[in-house]
Amino acid sequence: MKILVVDDDALAGEMTAAVLEDAGYGIVLAENAIEAMEKLNDEAGIALIVSDMNMPMVSGIDLFRDLREQGVDIPFILLTGDAPGPLKAAEPRLDDCLTKDFTLETSLIQSINAVMARRA
Numbered sequence: 001m002k003i004l005v006v007d008d009d010a011l012a013g014e015m016t017a018a019v020l021e022d023a024g025y026g027i028v029l030a031e032n033a034i035e036a037m038e039k040l041n042d043e044a045g046i047a048l049i050v051s052d053m054n055m056p057m058v059s060g061i062d063l064f065r066d067l068r069e070q071g072v073d074i075p076f077i078l079l080t081g082d083a084p085g086p087l088k089a090a091e092p093r094l095d096d097c098l099t100k101d102f103t104l105e106t107s108l109i110q111s112i113n114a115v116m117a118r119r120a
Helices: 010-022 033-042 060-069 084-090 104-119
Strands: 002-006 026-030 046-052 076-080 096-099
Touching (some): 002 010, 010 026, 010 046, 033 046, 046 060, 046 104, 060 076, 076 084, 076 104, 084 096, 096 104
Parallel strands (some): 002 026, 002 046, 076 096
């Protein structure tokens, strides 16, 4: 499965990508929401998006909303340094929202498995 990872922090994006690659996923990296939209148009087979919340210009939640407004229904997991509960409550259409912390290595894989099972 191919996953689009969107993060303006190159190191954080590469760390997220490494976790996903170790789990056997193919990765496409984008540094911001605009590049993410380009990658979605250029790369065939992207099955899931994992995006950072806090990015300049267009936030992760705004990227999610823009995609949904355009009819793009690819599963979307938002990563945040803040508490995920309020984001989930504010945007119930999100497939998941996770805290970007030391548990991400396991919580992200568990979330992907749960999201994809719900979408199957």
